[in-house]
Amino acid sequence: MRLLIFLLLPLVAIAQDDDYCFSQDKSRPQTLQFSSKTAYQIAKGTDMEKLYLVDGCQPQKMWIFHRHGTRLPKTSMIKKAPRLEELRDLIINNYKVAKTKPDTNALCQTDLFAIQLWKWNSSITPDMDEYLTTQGYNDLRGTAKLYQRYYPSVMSPVFNDTYYQFRHTDTQRTTESFKAFAEGLFGSLNSAHPVEIPKQDLLLRPYDYCPTFKALNYKGEGSEYQKYHQSKLYNDTLADISRRLGFQYTLQEEDIKLMYDMCRYEQAWNVDRNSVWCGAFLPEQVTVFEYLEDLKYYYGSSYGFPENERLNCRLVQDLLTHLSSPVSPHVVAHFGHSTGLLTLVTALGIKKDDIKLRADNYESLTSRRFKSSRIDPFASNFVAVKYVCPAQLDREKVQFFLNQEAVQLDWCKVGLCKWSDVLDKYKDISNADCGDYFCRTGGAPSLGSGISGLLATTFAAILVYLMH
Numbered sequence: 001m002r003l004l005i006f007l008l009l010p011l012v013a014i015a016q017d018d019d020y021c022f023s024q025d026k027s028r029p030q031t032l033q034f035s036s037k038t039a040y041q042i043a044k045g046t047d048m049e050k051l052y053l054v055d056g057c058q059p060q061k062m063w064i065f066h067r068h069g070t071r072l073p074k075t076s077m078i079k080k081a082p083r084l085e086e087l088r089d090l091i092i093n094n095y096k097v098a099k100t101k102p103d104t105n106a107l108c109q110t111d112l113f114a115i116q117l118w119k120w121n122s123s124i125t126p127d128m129d130e131y132l133t134t135q136g137y138n139d140l141r142g143t144a145k146l147y148q149r150y151y152p153s154v155m156s157p158v159f160n161d162t163y164y165q166f167r168h169t170d171t172q173r174t175t176e177s178f179k180a181f182a183e184g185l186f187g188s189l190n191s192a193h194p195v196e197i198p199k200q201d202l203l204l205r206p207y208d209y210c211p212t213f214k215a216l217n218y219k220g221e222g223s224e225y226q227k228y229h230q231s232k233l234y235n236d237t238l239a240d241i242s243r244r245l246g247f248q249y250t251l252q253e254e255d256i257k258l259m260y261d262m263c264r265y266e267q268a269w270n271v272d273r274n275s276v277w278c279g280a281f282l283p284e285q286v287t288v289f290e291y292l293e294d295l296k297y298y299y300g301s302s303y304g305f306p307e308n309e310r311l312n313c314r315l316v317q318d319l320l321t322h323l324s325s326p327v328s329p330h331v332v333a334h335f336g337h338s339t340g341l342l343t344l345v346t347a348l349g350i351k352k353d354d355i356k357l358r359a360d361n362y363e364s365l366t367s368r369r370f371k372s373s374r375i376d377p378f379a380s381n382f383v384a385v386k387y388v389c390p391a392q393l394d395r396e397k398v399q400f401f402l403n404q405e406a407v408q409l410d411w412c413k414v415g416l417c418k419w420s421d422v423l424d425k426y427k428d429i430s431n432a433d434c435g436d437y438f439c440r441t442g443g444a445p446s447l448g449s450g451i452s453g454l455l456a457t458t459f460a461a462i463l464v465y466l467m468h
Protein backbone atom coordinates (compact mmCIF):
# COMPACT_ATOMS: atom_id res chain seq x y z
CA MET A 1 0.00 0.00 0.00
CA ARG A 2 2.75 2.40 0.99
CA LEU A 3 4.60 1.58 -2.18
CA LEU A 4 1.52 2.41 -4.18
CA ILE A 5 1.17 5.75 -2.45
CA PHE A 6 4.76 6.59 -3.19
CA LEU A 7 4.34 5.63 -6.83
CA LEU A 8 1.28 7.80 -7.12
CA LEU A 9 2.73 10.75 -5.25
CA PRO A 10 4.50 12.41 -8.17
CA LEU A 11 1.29 12.23 -10.23
CA VAL A 12 -0.75 13.73 -7.44
CA ALA A 13 1.85 16.44 -7.03
CA ILE A 14 1.90 17.34 -10.70
CA ALA A 15 -1.84 17.73 -10.71
CA GLN A 16 -1.53 20.05 -7.70
CA ASP A 17 -1.56 23.79 -7.31
CA ASP A 18 1.66 25.60 -6.61
CA ASP A 19 1.85 25.34 -2.83
CA TYR A 20 5.39 25.16 -1.51
CA CYS A 21 6.59 21.54 -1.32
CA PHE A 22 9.51 20.79 0.97
CA SER A 23 9.79 17.23 -0.30
CA GLN A 24 10.18 18.47 -3.86
CA ASP A 25 12.38 21.45 -3.19
CA LYS A 26 15.84 20.68 -4.58
CA SER A 27 17.61 23.57 -2.88
CA ARG A 28 15.96 23.44 0.58
CA PRO A 29 17.61 26.61 1.87
CA GLN A 30 15.96 26.28 5.27
CA THR A 31 18.02 23.18 6.12
CA LEU A 32 20.97 25.55 6.42
CA GLN A 33 19.10 27.67 8.96
CA PHE A 34 18.57 25.25 11.80
CA SER A 35 20.99 26.99 14.14
CA SER A 36 22.89 24.64 16.47
CA LYS A 37 20.86 21.72 15.12
CA THR A 38 21.96 22.15 11.53
CA ALA A 39 23.56 19.07 9.95
CA TYR A 40 27.32 19.39 9.56
CA GLN A 41 27.22 18.00 6.04
CA ILE A 42 24.96 20.88 5.04
CA ALA A 43 26.77 23.64 6.92
CA LYS A 44 30.40 22.79 6.24
CA GLY A 45 32.40 25.10 4.01
CA THR A 46 34.21 24.24 0.81
CA ASP A 47 37.28 26.43 0.67
CA MET A 48 39.55 24.29 2.84
CA GLU A 49 40.03 21.95 -0.09
CA LYS A 50 41.40 24.89 -2.07
CA LEU A 51 43.45 26.47 0.69
CA TYR A 52 45.07 23.70 2.72
CA LEU A 53 48.29 23.76 0.66
CA VAL A 54 50.34 26.83 1.48
CA ASP A 55 53.21 27.66 -0.89
CA GLY A 56 56.62 27.55 0.71
CA CYS A 57 55.27 26.43 4.08
CA GLN A 58 55.20 23.09 5.87
CA PRO A 59 52.39 22.25 8.29
CA GLN A 60 53.88 21.40 11.69
CA LYS A 61 51.14 21.26 14.27
CA MET A 62 47.38 21.27 14.62
CA TRP A 63 45.04 22.42 17.34
CA ILE A 64 41.38 21.50 17.14
CA PHE A 65 38.24 22.21 19.11
CA HIS A 66 35.42 19.95 17.99
CA ARG A 67 31.81 20.02 19.07
CA HIS A 68 30.23 16.57 19.34
CA GLY A 69 28.33 15.29 16.30
CA THR A 70 24.60 14.97 15.75
CA ARG A 71 22.87 13.77 18.89
CA LEU A 72 19.51 12.65 20.19
CA PRO A 73 17.29 15.18 21.97
CA LYS A 74 17.22 15.67 25.72
CA THR A 75 15.13 13.25 27.75
CA SER A 76 12.42 15.89 28.16
CA MET A 77 11.88 16.10 24.43
CA ILE A 78 12.04 12.34 23.87
CA LYS A 79 9.19 12.09 26.40
CA LYS A 80 7.15 14.57 24.37
CA ALA A 81 7.44 12.60 21.12
CA PRO A 82 3.99 10.95 21.47
CA ARG A 83 2.48 14.46 21.26
CA LEU A 84 3.79 14.62 17.71
CA GLU A 85 1.68 11.61 16.80
CA GLU A 86 -1.36 13.50 18.12
CA LEU A 87 -0.42 16.57 16.11
CA ARG A 88 0.04 14.40 13.04
CA ASP A 89 -3.50 13.04 13.43
CA LEU A 90 -4.95 16.50 14.10
CA ILE A 91 -3.34 17.90 10.96
CA ILE A 92 -4.60 15.02 8.83
CA ASN A 93 -8.02 15.45 10.33
CA ASN A 94 -7.93 19.19 9.54
CA TYR A 95 -7.20 18.52 5.89
CA LYS A 96 -9.27 15.40 5.30
CA VAL A 97 -12.26 15.62 7.63
CA ALA A 98 -12.72 19.20 8.85
CA LYS A 99 -11.62 20.52 5.43
CA THR A 100 -9.89 23.51 6.94
CA LYS A 101 -7.07 23.55 4.45
CA PRO A 102 -6.16 27.24 3.98
CA ASP A 103 -6.60 28.96 0.60
CA THR A 104 -2.99 30.03 0.48
CA ASN A 105 0.26 28.58 1.81
CA ALA A 106 -1.29 25.16 2.39
CA LEU A 107 0.69 21.95 2.73
CA CYS A 108 1.26 20.38 -0.67
CA GLN A 109 -0.08 16.85 -1.16
CA THR A 110 3.29 15.14 -0.87
CA ASP A 111 4.19 16.87 2.37
CA LEU A 112 0.75 16.10 3.77
CA PHE A 113 1.07 12.40 2.89
CA ALA A 114 4.52 12.32 4.39
CA ILE A 115 3.16 13.70 7.69
CA GLN A 116 0.40 11.12 7.61
CA LEU A 117 2.96 8.32 7.36
CA TRP A 118 5.23 9.67 10.10
CA LYS A 119 5.99 7.50 13.11
CA TRP A 120 8.23 8.11 16.05
CA ASN A 121 11.18 5.71 16.19
CA SER A 122 10.30 3.96 19.43
CA SER A 123 13.76 2.51 19.93
CA ILE A 124 14.74 6.01 21.00
CA THR A 125 13.97 5.88 24.71
CA PRO A 126 14.14 8.55 27.44
CA ASP A 127 17.30 7.05 28.96
CA MET A 128 19.22 7.95 25.77
CA ASP A 129 19.51 11.59 26.80
CA GLU A 130 21.53 13.47 24.15
CA TYR A 131 23.35 10.34 22.93
CA LEU A 132 25.48 10.61 19.84
CA THR A 133 23.70 9.17 16.78
CA THR A 134 25.19 7.07 13.98
CA GLN A 135 25.34 10.15 11.81
CA GLY A 136 27.04 11.98 14.66
CA TYR A 137 29.69 9.27 14.83
CA ASN A 138 30.18 9.48 11.09
CA ASP A 139 30.48 13.27 11.28
CA LEU A 140 33.63 13.04 13.40
CA ARG A 141 35.12 9.99 11.77
CA GLY A 142 34.70 11.96 8.56
CA THR A 143 36.41 15.17 9.68
CA ALA A 144 39.32 13.13 11.07
CA LYS A 145 39.81 11.29 7.78
CA LEU A 146 39.53 14.49 5.80
CA TYR A 147 42.03 16.44 7.90
CA GLN A 148 44.43 13.51 7.80
CA ARG A 149 44.16 13.52 4.02
CA TYR A 150 44.95 17.25 3.91
CA TYR A 151 47.78 17.12 6.47
CA PRO A 152 49.29 13.62 6.26
CA SER A 153 52.65 14.80 7.57
CA VAL A 154 51.07 16.12 10.77
CA MET A 155 48.30 13.60 11.35
CA SER A 156 50.25 10.39 11.42
CA PRO A 157 48.15 7.20 11.29
CA VAL A 158 49.90 5.77 14.35
CA PHE A 159 48.81 6.91 17.79
CA ASN A 160 51.15 7.68 20.65
CA ASP A 161 50.37 9.81 23.62
CA THR A 162 53.27 12.20 23.40
CA TYR A 163 52.51 13.19 19.83
CA TYR A 164 48.74 13.29 20.16
CA GLN A 165 46.75 14.86 22.95
CA PHE A 166 43.01 14.26 23.10
CA ARG A 167 40.59 15.50 25.67
CA HIS A 168 36.81 15.39 25.96
CA THR A 169 34.19 16.39 28.50
CA ASP A 170 32.42 13.99 30.79
CA THR A 171 29.46 13.07 28.55
CA GLN A 172 28.51 10.14 26.34
CA ARG A 173 28.32 12.31 23.22
CA THR A 174 31.81 13.81 23.52
CA THR A 175 33.36 10.49 24.56
CA GLU A 176 31.87 8.81 21.51
CA SER A 177 32.87 11.76 19.34
CA PHE A 178 36.47 11.36 20.46
CA LYS A 179 36.32 7.63 19.65
CA ALA A 180 34.90 8.37 16.21
CA PHE A 181 37.66 10.87 15.53
CA ALA A 182 40.31 8.41 16.69
CA GLU A 183 38.80 5.72 14.48
CA GLY A 184 38.98 8.09 11.53
CA LEU A 185 42.68 8.69 12.17
CA PHE A 186 43.94 5.30 13.33
CA GLY A 187 41.35 2.74 12.19
CA SER A 188 38.85 0.82 14.28
CA LEU A 189 41.43 -1.12 16.27
CA ASN A 190 43.44 1.58 17.95
CA SER A 191 44.86 2.34 21.34
CA ALA A 192 44.11 6.06 21.31
CA HIS A 193 43.07 7.40 24.69
CA PRO A 194 42.25 10.82 26.06
CA VAL A 195 43.90 12.63 28.96
CA GLU A 196 42.10 12.51 32.25
CA ILE A 197 39.11 14.78 32.81
CA PRO A 198 39.67 17.00 35.86
CA LYS A 199 36.95 17.36 38.48
CA GLN A 200 36.49 21.01 37.58
CA ASP A 201 36.84 21.16 33.82
CA LEU A 202 37.77 24.81 33.49
CA LEU A 203 39.33 24.25 30.09
CA LEU A 204 36.39 22.70 28.25
CA ARG A 205 33.47 23.87 30.40
CA PRO A 206 34.42 27.25 31.92
CA TYR A 207 30.76 28.27 31.67
CA ASP A 208 29.87 25.81 34.41
CA TYR A 209 32.09 27.64 36.88
CA CYS A 210 31.26 31.29 36.32
CA PRO A 211 28.25 32.66 38.23
CA THR A 212 28.22 35.95 36.30
CA PHE A 213 28.08 34.07 33.02
CA LYS A 214 25.17 32.02 34.24
CA ALA A 215 23.42 35.14 35.51
CA LEU A 216 23.55 37.08 32.23
CA ASN A 217 20.09 38.01 31.12
CA TYR A 218 20.30 36.69 27.59
CA LYS A 219 16.70 35.59 27.20
CA GLY A 220 14.76 36.84 30.20
CA GLU A 221 12.61 39.91 30.80
CA GLY A 222 13.82 42.92 28.79
CA SER A 223 16.31 40.93 26.69
CA GLU A 224 16.47 41.30 22.91
CA TYR A 225 15.50 37.65 22.71
CA GLN A 226 12.34 38.28 24.65
CA LYS A 227 11.45 41.42 22.71
CA TYR A 228 11.74 39.53 19.45
CA HIS A 229 9.87 36.59 20.91
CA GLN A 230 6.95 38.92 21.70
CA SER A 231 7.06 40.83 18.45
CA LYS A 232 4.27 41.00 15.91
CA LEU A 233 6.48 39.24 13.38
CA TYR A 234 6.95 36.29 15.69
CA ASN A 235 3.29 36.11 16.71
CA ASP A 236 2.18 36.31 13.09
CA THR A 237 4.56 33.49 12.23
CA LEU A 238 3.02 31.20 14.85
CA ALA A 239 -0.46 32.09 13.58
CA ASP A 240 0.54 31.51 9.93
CA ILE A 241 2.03 28.11 10.71
CA SER A 242 -1.12 27.07 12.58
CA ARG A 243 -3.28 28.18 9.65
CA ARG A 244 -1.01 26.35 7.22
CA LEU A 245 -1.60 23.13 9.18
CA GLY A 246 -5.35 23.64 9.01
CA PHE A 247 -5.96 24.86 12.57
CA GLN A 248 -8.52 27.57 13.10
CA TYR A 249 -6.78 28.81 16.21
CA THR A 250 -3.11 29.48 16.97
CA LEU A 251 -1.40 26.41 18.34
CA GLN A 252 0.47 26.49 21.62
CA GLU A 253 4.01 27.58 20.95
CA GLU A 254 5.21 24.42 22.65
CA ASP A 255 3.55 22.31 19.94
CA ILE A 256 5.08 24.35 17.13
CA LYS A 257 8.46 24.17 18.83
CA LEU A 258 8.15 20.39 19.05
CA MET A 259 7.49 20.06 15.30
CA TYR A 260 10.32 22.47 14.55
CA ASP A 261 12.77 20.60 16.77
CA MET A 262 11.80 17.22 15.37
CA CYS A 263 12.29 18.61 11.87
CA ARG A 264 15.77 19.84 12.78
CA TYR A 265 16.79 16.62 14.52
CA GLU A 266 15.50 14.24 11.88
CA GLN A 267 17.11 16.28 9.15
CA ALA A 268 20.45 16.03 10.94
CA TRP A 269 20.06 12.30 11.71
CA ASN A 270 19.40 11.45 8.08
CA VAL A 271 21.01 14.11 5.97
CA ASP A 272 20.00 12.55 2.66
CA ARG A 273 16.34 12.16 3.54
CA ASN A 274 13.67 14.76 4.22
CA SER A 275 12.26 15.15 7.67
CA VAL A 276 8.52 15.21 7.17
CA TRP A 277 8.18 17.81 9.92
CA CYS A 278 10.22 20.31 7.96
CA GLY A 279 7.34 20.40 5.49
CA ALA A 280 5.22 22.05 8.18
CA PHE A 281 7.14 25.30 7.75
CA LEU A 282 7.67 27.67 4.87
CA PRO A 283 11.30 28.66 4.32
CA GLU A 284 10.63 32.23 5.48
CA GLN A 285 9.12 30.94 8.72
CA VAL A 286 12.28 29.00 9.43
CA THR A 287 14.21 32.22 8.86
CA VAL A 288 12.12 33.92 11.56
CA PHE A 289 12.94 31.10 14.00
CA GLU A 290 16.61 31.17 13.05
CA TYR A 291 16.87 34.77 14.18
CA LEU A 292 15.36 33.94 17.55
CA GLU A 293 18.03 31.26 17.97
CA ASP A 294 20.72 33.66 16.84
CA LEU A 295 19.64 36.22 19.44
CA LYS A 296 19.80 33.51 22.08
CA TYR A 297 23.35 32.48 21.17
CA TYR A 298 24.55 36.01 20.43
CA TYR A 299 23.70 37.15 23.95
CA GLY A 300 24.05 33.78 25.64
CA SER A 301 27.51 32.83 24.36
CA SER A 302 28.84 35.51 22.08
CA TYR A 303 29.33 39.21 21.31
CA GLY A 304 26.07 40.34 22.90
CA PHE A 305 27.85 40.74 26.24
CA PRO A 306 31.53 41.71 26.50
CA GLU A 307 32.01 39.20 29.35
CA ASN A 308 31.52 36.40 26.86
CA GLU A 309 34.70 37.41 25.04
CA ARG A 310 36.74 36.57 28.13
CA LEU A 311 35.14 33.34 29.21
CA ASN A 312 37.31 31.01 27.14
CA CYS A 313 40.60 32.50 28.34
CA ARG A 314 42.10 29.11 29.14
CA LEU A 315 41.23 27.54 25.83
CA VAL A 316 42.80 30.41 23.88
CA GLN A 317 45.92 30.13 26.04
CA ASP A 318 45.96 26.40 25.35
CA LEU A 319 45.86 27.12 21.62
CA LEU A 320 48.64 29.73 21.80
CA THR A 321 50.85 27.66 24.06
CA HIS A 322 50.67 24.48 22.07
CA LEU A 323 51.19 26.14 18.72
CA SER A 324 54.06 28.28 20.05
CA SER A 325 55.96 25.31 21.34
CA PRO A 326 58.12 23.25 18.95
CA VAL A 327 57.79 20.14 21.07
CA SER A 328 55.01 17.55 21.23
CA PRO A 329 52.07 17.21 21.39
CA HIS A 330 51.87 18.02 17.71
CA VAL A 331 48.16 17.41 17.47
CA VAL A 332 45.82 18.62 20.18
CA ALA A 333 42.12 17.92 19.84
CA HIS A 334 39.42 18.83 22.34
CA PHE A 335 35.88 17.48 22.16
CA GLY A 336 33.27 19.71 23.74
CA HIS A 337 30.01 21.52 23.33
CA SER A 338 28.21 24.32 21.60
CA THR A 339 28.89 26.93 24.31
CA GLY A 340 32.59 26.07 24.21
CA LEU A 341 32.80 26.50 20.46
CA LEU A 342 30.83 29.74 20.46
CA THR A 343 32.81 31.34 23.26
CA LEU A 344 36.07 30.28 21.57
CA VAL A 345 34.99 31.88 18.29
CA THR A 346 33.99 34.95 20.29
CA ALA A 347 37.28 35.17 22.19
CA LEU A 348 39.11 35.06 18.84
CA GLY A 349 36.95 37.81 17.31
CA ILE A 350 35.64 35.61 14.50
CA LYS A 351 32.31 36.36 12.76
CA LYS A 352 31.83 39.62 14.60
CA ASP A 353 29.39 42.14 13.16
CA ASP A 354 29.78 45.90 13.30
CA ILE A 355 26.17 46.25 14.35
CA LYS A 356 24.72 44.41 17.31
CA LEU A 357 21.94 41.93 16.74
CA ARG A 358 18.71 43.27 18.23
CA ALA A 359 15.03 42.40 18.23
CA ASP A 360 14.28 45.25 15.85
CA ASN A 361 16.98 44.84 13.20
CA TYR A 362 16.12 41.40 11.88
CA GLU A 363 15.28 42.87 8.45
CA SER A 364 18.48 44.86 8.04
CA LEU A 365 20.87 42.15 9.27
CA THR A 366 19.96 39.38 6.85
CA SER A 367 23.55 39.19 5.65
CA ARG A 368 25.05 39.34 9.15
CA ARG A 369 28.23 37.41 9.92
CA PHE A 370 26.83 35.93 13.11
CA LYS A 371 24.69 33.03 11.99
CA SER A 372 24.69 30.21 14.49
CA SER A 373 23.76 27.74 11.74
CA ARG A 374 27.07 28.42 10.01
CA ILE A 375 29.20 28.80 13.10
CA ASP A 376 27.90 26.07 15.34
CA PRO A 377 26.11 23.22 13.54
CA PHE A 378 26.43 19.71 14.96
CA ALA A 379 30.11 18.64 14.84
CA SER A 380 31.21 22.26 14.39
CA ASN A 381 34.97 22.52 14.62
CA PHE A 382 37.70 25.08 14.76
CA VAL A 383 41.05 24.00 13.33
CA ALA A 384 44.32 25.91 13.60
CA VAL A 385 47.22 24.68 11.46
CA LYS A 386 50.65 25.98 12.35
CA TYR A 387 53.18 26.34 9.54
CA VAL A 388 56.89 26.86 9.23
CA CYS A 389 57.89 28.71 6.08
CA PRO A 390 61.71 28.44 5.93
CA ALA A 391 62.46 30.89 3.12
CA GLN A 392 60.07 33.62 4.20
CA LEU A 393 60.56 36.68 6.33
CA ASP A 394 57.79 35.53 8.63
CA ARG A 395 58.84 31.98 9.26
CA GLU A 396 55.81 31.10 11.32
CA LYS A 397 52.28 31.24 10.07
CA VAL A 398 48.94 29.79 11.03
CA GLN A 399 45.77 29.05 9.17
CA PHE A 400 42.38 29.03 10.89
CA PHE A 401 39.37 27.11 9.66
CA LEU A 402 35.86 27.03 11.02
CA ASN A 403 33.82 24.11 9.69
CA GLN A 404 36.19 23.77 6.73
CA GLU A 405 35.85 27.40 5.82
CA ALA A 406 38.85 29.73 6.02
CA VAL A 407 38.36 32.20 8.85
CA GLN A 408 38.21 35.81 7.71
CA LEU A 409 40.05 38.17 10.00
CA ASP A 410 41.00 41.56 8.62
CA TRP A 411 44.59 41.18 9.80
CA CYS A 412 45.11 37.86 8.01
CA LYS A 413 45.24 36.93 4.34
CA VAL A 414 42.32 34.63 3.46
CA GLY A 415 42.78 32.75 6.68
CA LEU A 416 46.59 32.74 6.62
CA CYS A 417 47.97 34.77 9.52
CA LYS A 418 51.46 35.64 10.70
CA TRP A 419 52.09 33.94 13.99
CA SER A 420 53.57 37.15 15.40
CA ASP A 421 50.29 38.91 14.62
CA VAL A 422 48.36 36.17 16.37
CA LEU A 423 50.45 36.59 19.51
CA ASP A 424 49.97 40.33 19.30
CA LYS A 425 46.21 40.29 18.68
CA TYR A 426 45.54 37.91 21.54
CA LYS A 427 48.07 39.29 23.98
CA ASP A 428 45.40 40.44 26.44
CA ILE A 429 44.37 36.85 26.85
CA SER A 430 47.85 35.36 26.69
CA ASN A 431 49.04 37.75 29.42
CA ALA A 432 46.00 37.28 31.59
CA ASP A 433 45.67 35.25 34.71
CA CYS A 434 42.62 33.34 33.54
CA GLY A 435 41.44 32.79 37.10
CA ASP A 436 40.62 36.50 37.28
CA TYR A 437 40.06 37.19 33.64
CA PHE A 438 37.52 34.62 32.57
CA CYS A 439 34.82 35.50 35.02
CA ARG A 440 34.02 38.99 36.21
CA THR A 441 32.95 38.17 39.73
CA GLY A 442 35.62 35.61 40.27
CA GLY A 443 34.58 32.15 39.27
CA ALA A 444 36.61 29.11 40.15
CA PRO A 445 40.01 29.92 41.59
CA SER A 446 43.03 30.64 39.49
CA LEU A 447 45.12 27.62 38.74
CA GLY A 448 48.29 29.57 39.47
CA SER A 449 51.15 30.40 37.13
CA GLY A 450 48.89 31.26 34.14
CA ILE A 451 50.40 31.45 30.74
CA SER A 452 53.26 33.86 31.42
CA GLY A 453 55.36 31.00 32.72
CA LEU A 454 54.31 28.73 29.92
CA LEU A 455 55.01 31.39 27.32
CA ALA A 456 58.44 32.07 28.72
CA THR A 457 59.26 28.38 28.42
CA THR A 458 57.84 28.36 24.94
CA PHE A 459 59.88 31.34 23.79
CA ALA A 460 63.00 29.78 25.23
CA ALA A 461 62.14 26.61 23.32
CA ILE A 462 61.61 28.54 20.10
CA LEU A 463 64.95 30.28 20.51
CA VAL A 464 66.68 26.96 20.93
CA TYR A 465 64.82 25.68 17.92
CA LEU A 466 65.75 28.66 15.73
CA MET A 467 69.40 28.46 16.73
CA HIS A 468 69.65 24.94 15.35
Ligand SMILES: *[C@@H]1O[C@H](CO)[C@@H](O)[C@H](O)[C@H]1NC(C)=O
Pocket (backbone or CB within 6 Å): 121, 122, 123, 124, 133
Ligand atom coordinates in the same frame (compact mmCIF):
# COMPACT_ATOMS: atom_id res chain seq x y z
C1 LIG B 1 15.81 4.22 15.44
O1 LIG B 1 16.66 4.61 16.50
C2 LIG B 1 17.70 3.70 16.76
C3 LIG B 1 18.42 4.22 18.02
O2 LIG B 1 18.93 5.51 17.84
C4 LIG B 1 18.61 3.62 15.55
O3 LIG B 1 19.66 2.70 15.79
C5 LIG B 1 17.80 3.17 14.33
O4 LIG B 1 18.59 3.19 13.19
C6 LIG B 1 16.59 4.08 14.15
N1 LIG B 1 15.75 3.55 13.09
C7 LIG B 1 15.42 4.25 12.01
C8 LIG B 1 14.52 3.56 11.04
O5 LIG B 1 15.81 5.38 11.82
Ligand SMILES: *[C@@H]1O[C@H](CO)[C@@H](O)[C@H](O)[C@H]1NC(C)=O
Pocket (backbone or CB within 6 Å): 156, 158, 159, 160, 162, 163
Ligand atom coordinates in the same frame (compact mmCIF):
# COMPACT_ATOMS: atom_id res chain seq x y z
C1 LIG C 1 55.01 9.25 18.15
O1 LIG C 1 54.52 9.48 16.82
C2 LIG C 1 55.25 10.45 16.11
C3 LIG C 1 54.52 10.67 14.78
O2 LIG C 1 54.29 9.47 14.13
C4 LIG C 1 56.68 10.00 15.93
O3 LIG C 1 57.41 10.99 15.23
C5 LIG C 1 57.31 9.78 17.30
O4 LIG C 1 58.61 9.25 17.14
C6 LIG C 1 56.47 8.79 18.13
N1 LIG C 1 56.99 8.76 19.47
C7 LIG C 1 57.05 7.65 20.17
C8 LIG C 1 57.55 7.79 21.59
O5 LIG C 1 56.72 6.58 19.73
Ligand SMILES: *[C@@H]1O[C@H](CO)[C@@H](O)[C@H](O)[C@H]1NC(C)=O
Pocket (backbone or CB within 6 Å): 230, 231, 232, 235
Ligand atom coordinates in the same frame (compact mmCIF):
# COMPACT_ATOMS: atom_id res chain seq x y z
C1 LIG D 1 2.47 38.44 20.90
O1 LIG D 1 1.91 37.41 21.73
C2 LIG D 1 2.28 37.49 23.09
C3 LIG D 1 1.75 36.27 23.81
O2 LIG D 1 0.47 35.95 23.38
C4 LIG D 1 1.79 38.81 23.68
O3 LIG D 1 2.19 38.93 25.03
C5 LIG D 1 2.37 39.96 22.87
O4 LIG D 1 1.84 41.19 23.33
C6 LIG D 1 2.07 39.80 21.39
N1 LIG D 1 2.77 40.84 20.67
C7 LIG D 1 2.20 41.65 19.78
C8 LIG D 1 3.06 42.71 19.19
O5 LIG D 1 1.04 41.56 19.46
